[in-house]
Amino acid sequence: MTAVTATHPAVAGFNLSIILASPQPSIPLHPKPLLHSLAAFQAAVDAYVHKGKQEIGRRKEAQGLRLNEDADRKREMEEAIEREKRREIELIEVLEKERLEAKEMESSLQLLKKQLASLTEQASALDGEANDLRMRINRLRKDKSRDISLLQDRAQSMSPQLALYEGALGFSVTGVKDDILLFKFMHLEESAPTRLFSFVLDLSQQDYIVTMSEPPLGAMPRLVDELNNTRQFWTFIKGVRAAFLTELEETWI
Known part of the structure; x- marks a missing residue:
């Protein structure tokens, strides 16, 4: 003024x-x-x-101008805050997805651990069974070797008697293949002395098995069980011949 x-x-x-x-x-x-x-x-x-x-x-x-600038800055800040909120939501969703995936992986890992433990236990059991089987096979081999050795010894010692039996009784043994023997009997039937009675014996397992009998012999299962229990081989051969004779006699009657 x-x-x-x-x-x-x-x-x-x-x-x-x-x-x-x-x-x-x-x-x-x-x-x-x-x-x-x-x-x-x-x-x-x-x-x-x-x-x-x-x-x-x-x-x-x-x-x-300052108010406009402030409004622009406020709008930019609000947009930035909104972007950060969206990023935070997306990050939370990603973390939740990863948490679920981690939980599923943990469950799968626990299941795999249980399966591995079960397989390990089964493997241990199988190892035990395999060891038992190997021991049984070794015993079987020893038993078969002993039986074969015994048969060879008896065959050598009984060669004269065997030749007599083969001629008089019509008895013979033939190897079909490894551990498979064919036993033949003749002179059992007076009216047909050349009629053949036979059976096939499998020696490949721990227990003896008769795979074929001609003619079929009803007493054969019982005779095979006695053989496996007693291991008396020649007693078994005599029993089979006697059973063939018995069935012939029952047929004649």
């Missing part, structure tokens, strides 16, 4: 100290200078108001 001094047009030509020193101080007012002073004052006030309005407008514009 414009300050009024002693040289202002409104008081031009007045000496304030002289006026105050007079007995009756007075200030002569002249309308024209006063109007000029008022006009100048009004102009100064208008200029101040105009300048203030310009400053207010400038500040308002600057404030608007």
